[in-house]
Amino acid sequence: MSDYKKPARLKALGKRITACLAAASCAGTxxxxxxHGSRGSNEFVIPETFDTAKSIExxxxxxxxxxxxxxxxxxxxxxxxxxLYPNVTVNMRLYTDYGKIYNDVITNISTNTxxxxxxxxxxxxxxxxxxxxxxxxxxxxxxDPKYGLGGSELLYDxxxxxxxxxxxxxxxxxxxxxxxxxYMRSTEACYVNKTYVEKLGYTLPDVLxxxxxxxxxxxxTAKDANGNYAVNGQKTMIPFIYKSTDNMMIxxxxxxxxxxxxxxxxxxIFNDTTRSLLKEIAGHAQTGAFSTxxxxxxxxxxxxxxxxxxxxxxxxGATWMGMNAPLSDIAPDKAVEFETAVRSxxxxxxxxxxxxxxxxxxxxxxxxxxxxxxxxxxFTQYLLTNEVQIAYAQTExxxxxxxxxxxxxxxxxxxxxxxxxxxxxxxxxxxxxxxFIENTTNTFVTPVFNGSASLRDAAGQLVEDVTKSxxxxxxxxxxxxxxxxxxxxxxxxxxxxxxxxxGKAADLGPLPxxxxxxxxxxVVVWVLIGIYAGSDYLKTKKKKAS
Amino acid sequence: MKKIFATLLAATCALSLIGCGGGSSSGxxxxxxxxxxxxxxxxxxxxxxxxxAAALDTGVTIETYVQGKQSWWDNKATLYTQxxxxxxxxxxxxxxxxxxxxxxxxxxxxxxxxxxxxxGEIEIVDATYEIEEGNYIxxxxxVTDKLGTDDLIKFQNQKVAFKGVxxxxxxxxxxxxxxxxxxxxxxxxxxxxxxxVNGQTYSFTVESYLTGADTDVYKAVKxxxxxxxxxxxxxxxxxxxxxxxxTSVKAA
Numbered sequence: 001m002s003d004y005k006k007p008a009r010l011k012a013l014g015k016r017i018t019a020c021l022a023a024a025s026c027a028g029t030x031x032x033x034x035x036h037g038s039r040g041s042n043e044f045v046i047p048e049t050f051d052t053a054k055s056i057e058x059x060x061x062x063x064x065x066x067x068x069x070x071x072x073x074x075x076x077x078x079x080x081x082x083x084l085y086p087n088v089t090v091n092m093r094l095y096t097d098y099g100k101i102y103n104d105v106i107t108n109i110s111t112n113t114x115x116x117x118x119x120x121x122x123x124x125x126x127x128x129x130x131x132x133x134x135x136x137x138x139x140x141x142x143x144d145p146k147y148g149l150g151g152s153e154l155l156y157d158x159x160x161x162x163x164x165x166x167x168x169x170x171x172x173x174x175x176x177x178x179x180x181x182x183y184m185r186s187t188e189a190c191y192v193n194k195t196y197v198e199k200l201g202y203t204l205p206d207v208l209x210x211x212x213x214x215x216x217x218x219x220x221t222a223k224d225a226n227g228n229y230a231v232n233g234q235k236t237m238i239p240f241i242y243k244s245t246d247n248m249m250i251x252x253x254x255x256x257x258x259x260x261x262x263x264x265x266x267x268x269i270f271n272d273t274t275r276s277l278l279k280e281i282a283g284h285a286q287t288g289a290f291s292t293x294x295x296x297x298x299x300x301x302x303x304x305x306x307x308x309x310x311x312x313x314x315x316x317g318a319t320w321m322g323m324n325a326p327l328s329d330i331a332p333d334k335a336v337e338f339e340t341a342v343r344s345x346x347x348x349x350x351x352x353x354x355x356x357x358x359x360x361x362x363x364x365x366x367x368x369x370x371x372x373x374x375x376x377x378x379f380t381q382y383l384l385t386n387e388v389q390i391a392y393a394q395t396e397x398x399x400x401x402x403x404x405x406x407x408x409x410x411x412x413x414x415x416x417x418x419x420x421x422x423x424x425x426x427x428x429x430x431x432x433x434x435x436f437i438e439n440t441t442n443t444f445v446t447p448v449f450n451g452s453a454s455l456r457d458a459a460g461q462l463v464e465d466v467t468k469s470x471x472x473x474x475x476x477x478x479x480x481x482x483x484x485x486x487x488x489x490x491x492x493x494x495x496x497x498x499x500x501x502x503g504k505a506a507d508l509g510p511l512p513x514x515x516x517x518x519x520x521x522x523v524v525v526w527v528l529i530g531i532y533a534g535s536d537y538l539k540t541k542k543k544k545a546s
Numbered sequence: 547m548k549k550i551f552a553t554l555l556a557a558t559c560a561l562s563l564i565g566c567g568g569g570s571s572s573g574x575x576x577x578x579x580x581x582x583x584x585x586x587x588x589x590x591x592x593x594x595x596x597x598x599a600a601a602l603d604t605g606v607t608i609e610t611y612v613q614g615k616q617s618w619w620d621n622k623a624t625l626y627t628q629x630x631x632x633x634x635x636x637x638x639x640x641x642x643x644x645x646x647x648x649x650x651x652x653x654x655x656x657x658x659x660x661x662x663x664x665x666g667e668i669e670i671v672d673a674t675y676e677i678e679e680g681n682y683i684x685x686x687x688x689v690t691d692k693l694g695t696d697d698l699i700k701f702q703n704q705k706v707a708f709k710g711v712x713x714x715x716x717x718x719x720x721x722x723x724x725x726x727x728x729x730x731x732x733x734x735x736x737x738x739x740x741x742x743v744n745g746q747t748y749s750f751t752v753e754s755y756l757t758g759a760d761t762d763v764y765k766a767v768k769x770x771x772x773x774x775x776x777x778x779x780x781x782x783x784x785x786x787x788x789x790x791x792x793t794s795v796k797a798a
Contacts, residue, residue, distance in 0.1 A: 004727040004738050004749050068730040094732050297665035301786060329665075329786045468672070471603045472660060 044136050046144055047370045050153070056375045057089045059115040061104070063360055065316060066096045069395045077388045081379055084155040088375050090117075098124070098360075102453075109134055114365040116376040122172055122445075123453040125179050125363050130450065136364040137177040141377050149381065158381050163404040171445045172361050180361035182401040183383055184316075184392060187355045187443060188247055188345050189432045191303055191311045191321040195338040196220065196231050207353060208346040210252075213240060213310050214280075217289035220309055232336070236307045240290045241299040243313040245467075246460030247345075247356050252277050254356075254444055255348040260459075265449035265499035269459060270485045275478070278466045282476035285467040294464055295471070301329055306336035312345060314358065315397030315436050318429040324422045342431040344439060357443035359398065390414070394424055397432035399440075406437075451497035458492040584611060584682040585630030591656065594631035606661045606670060610634045611682040612653045613705055614781055614793065617755040618646040626703065626756075626781045626791075627655070628684045633703025635669040635783070637662075654680030667784040668702060686779045694746050701782050706790065708750075708778040710798045711741035713770050722770040734759045737767045741776070750778065753791040766795040 060078070064070035071094060078090045093115070095101045102124045108114045109131055120128075128135050142161055146153040150160030161169075168182035190208055197204050200219045205212060217239035222230045229237035242248045249269075253260045259268030284290040293299060299311030300320035311321065320327045322340035347353045362383060364376045382388065389405035392398065394414055400406050415434060419427030436443075446452065465484055466476050474480065489495055587593055591609050592600070600606055613633075614626035622638035623646045636657060649655070659673025686707040692698040693708065716724045716739050723739040725731030737752040757763045770776070780792035 064730060066726055066728060066730050068728045071730045094730070094735075096726070096731075096735075295662075295664075301665060331787060472605075 042366075042368070043133050044366050044373050045370060046140060046147065047374055050147065050374050050378065051371050052085065052087050054371055055087055055089075056372055057091065058117060058372070058376055058379060060090050060092045060379065061095060061101055061115040061118045062092050063095045063098060063101060063119040065396060067395055070392060073388065073391045073395065076391075077383060080387070081156075081382045084382075085375070085378065088379070090379060095119075102127075116365060116367065116372065117380050118363055118365065119183065119360045120180065120363050121358075121453075122174060122180060122361060122448045123456060125361075126174055126448050126450045126452060128363070128365075129174065129179070133366050135179050136366050136373055136377075137179055138172075138181065138364070138377075139178050142178060147374060147378065149384075154378070154381070156382055156385055159384050159402040159404040163402050164384070165401055165403060165440065167357070167440060167443065168401045171357060174448050180363040181380055181384060183360045183362050184389075184398040185357055185359040185401055185436070186314050186316040186396070186398050187357055187436045187439065188244070188251075188312055189315045189318065189397065189435060190343045190345055191299070191313065191318070191428065191432075192341040192343060193303060193306070193309045193338045194341040196306070196309045199231055204341055204343075205350075206343070207350040208310075208343045209350060210346040210348060213346045214284055214289070216309060217284060218287060221288050231309075232306045234305075234307060236302075236305075238288065238291045238296055238302055238308050240284070240310040241292065241296060241302055241308050241312070242290075242463075243293040243299050243311075243317070244460065245292050245294070245463035246456045247358070248312070249274070249277065249459040249463050250446055250456070251345055251354065251356055252348075255354045261447050261449075261452065261455055262499075263447045263449070265447075265451055265497050267451075267455060267494050267497065267500060269455065269462075270489070274462065275481050278462055278481055278484075279476060281463055282466040282470045286470040290467065292464055292467055295468055298329065300325070303340075304328055304336075305330050305334045306338060315432040316359070318342075318397035318432040319395075319426060322426075322428040324426070325428065326423055326426055340428050342428060342435055344435055344442075353439065353442045355439060355443055357445050386410075393433070397429050397436070399433055399436050449497075449499070451494070451499075454492040454497075455494060458488045458494060461488050461491065582680055582682065583630065584628075584680075584684075588656070588678075594629055597634070597661070598632065600661050602661055602663050604661055605658070607656070607658045608634055608670070609654065609656050609678065610636075611680070611684070612649050612651060612655065613684055614651070614756060615646070615649060616753065616791075618643055623649070624755075625649070626705075626783075627657075628704055630682070633701070633705070633782070635667060635703045636673055636675075637664075637669045637671050639670075639673045639675055641675070648677065652681040652683045654678045654682065665785050666787065689782070690743060693743055693748055698782070698788055699784070702784050704782055706780065706782045708741070708743070708790075710775060711743050711748075711778060713772055713774040713776060714740040714742050714747050715772055716740055720772065722772050722774075723767050737764065739767055739770060741778070748788075750780070750790050750792050751783075753783070756781075756791055757793055763793055763795055767792070770795070 062074050064074070074092055078092060082088060082090060098121055101119065105114055105118060105128060109128065114134070125135055141147070142149050144151055149164065150158060164182065168185050169178065172178050172180040172182060192204060194204050197216055200216060202216050220229065220231045220237060220239035224230045228234060231237065250260060253273060256273055258273035259271050261268055281290065296302070299308060299313050300317065302308035303311040303321060304323060304325060313321070319325060323335060323337055328335065344353060345355050362380045364373060364380055367373055384402055386405045386408055389400040389402055390408065390411050393400045400411065405411055415430060417425040418430040419425060446456070462484060469480070470476055494500065587609055591607050597606055597608055610627040610629045612625055613628050616624040616626060621640055621642060623641050624638055625636040627634045627636055654677070655675045656678050657670055657673050657675045659670040662669055662671045684705045686705045687701060688709055689698060689701050689706045690708045690710065692701065713722050716722055717729055723737045725733070725735045725737065727738055734754060736754045738749060740747050740749050752764055752767050775798040777796045777798050778792050779794035780790045783789050783791045
């Protein structure tokens, strides 16, 4: 333990929040209104000019991957922006988890203390928008000739609208409006121990299929006479580990053209294809061929110790993958030598690959002063300048969200220098980046609506539950899956979404006893006040009459 | 009339407060201190040795005593617990925030769940619990001489002490501590620092969900200077090796 290790999953979740928030967070639905009340602001109107004489303080809630370089890039971006706009001060609060940002934003909506600018996912924005005018729509801002993307009055060289990758900008559309700008994009990659694949007698294809991954994974569970796994000679081998099982299920369904959800929020995940996939996953979990991050640990730890062959994680986790990875949590004496290959996630139809698009976007919260909102917009837009985009993209397997940044010589040289060192030009990271760039048109996102974040969690829960259950010797059959569908529906309140209730407020059940007592007490107090006031009035009247 | 009204109002306000207070206290066991054997078990409950021997992914039933509360989130609590023989880390056990508040250091609980392993950390997951009569607060065991040895893992999840250790540079900047494992954090995030014993250097964590920025230990670590001699106490958490969560720092 002479070296530090990154925080374990203890930091994968937020911490103490109120019961009200917990319920809202789970439901991600109309509950928010009940919990927090409606704290709307006036609709934002773009000021004619930005007042550079007015002192403005902005709060920026940022997310990094527990990565010091990313923190420094944010800090430099703020410093450079403040130099251009000396009347604006940007205070950054750093997070390492999207869920924690989401929780804190919801808490602060109720008190009108949201940040000005916030890294987020569109799924979360859908929940933030439960209040009126909470999140600023960006359509007019983007198109504004003076302060819009590439606007004439900007003090920096930002991208024009056409220079933002259109697929990524569209991901920020909720209904009729754009509510965020994309900041960085990533997808998932399969990091493969090619050495072990070949040792097992297989040839690694350019595009992985699910059948191939399952077959090799099963082959890797064979043990020798001493009870060690034959492929690595160790007591531990989990051939296939998936980090984000929500993405796993979502991508499987998309590739099979099976239902997941509709744009209007209709939940469709509980179908026969899902059932069939869960049975298949359970079968491989039962043999020990498959596990998940939540159940076992980070795929990178097993991959680098020679205890995993197919490790699926974000391209934004590439610097942890491989024997020469610049970042690693395992002890040096546990690491083994092997060749790391990078592939897209497994496919059902290799001629029509489909993979998820993910990564942070930036939204702006509405404030009473339009100058403050405009300053927020100027800073948000600044995050899309080449300097910020290229620097941040190099920290992990991210890709810039603007063609303007991708077309620079600086970025092209970065990609061309793949493998020239194990730091900025770490080959696995740049291979993951290139894989994503080559597949930009093969990416997709799921429909965003109030409740879509819960549905995403539910998709992952299905995979986690069947995997855990078979490890505990439970039988995953139709009866089990029927029960699982019911439990997950209830847990994530998927029967309480607006679409499920026909747009009506969800039935939250009877009031709890203490609430009934409180309301009853208040009624009594008001009655007594009325009696007292009435009595007082009659006495006064009587006195006057006498 | 005014007096009667005032009395009634006070009474109704008191009732109102009761209403706001929510939750009854039924089911809460007395925490009155008494002498008891923290290793003794009720019928049908595993001894620590039986728990230790149980295979992963099997059901376990234990009796243990809360020693530290790491976090409560989304109606799930994560706890450091211990009986007279060993430690049990209980990960994300479902409970309401009110129930969480009822658990204090020393509270005895009976836990049913599944034994699991996550990056070397042995823990109980998917658990249910009930509060039982009894109270026990473990003494921190001095494991200074176990640092760097294979024996240290025997104390996993227990309250332990490291005595007379010397604070070393946390990173190349020469600071005595850093925020987050790589220095990427800020106030309120986990603190990381290093100490040496017998020429070997080891890293320690102040886990911010367990002991946040307003706690004595968090403040104490921020005051550390390279070269200070200190005594440490904490829980022996595990993540790809020992990863102690420090709860106390005092001058040696």
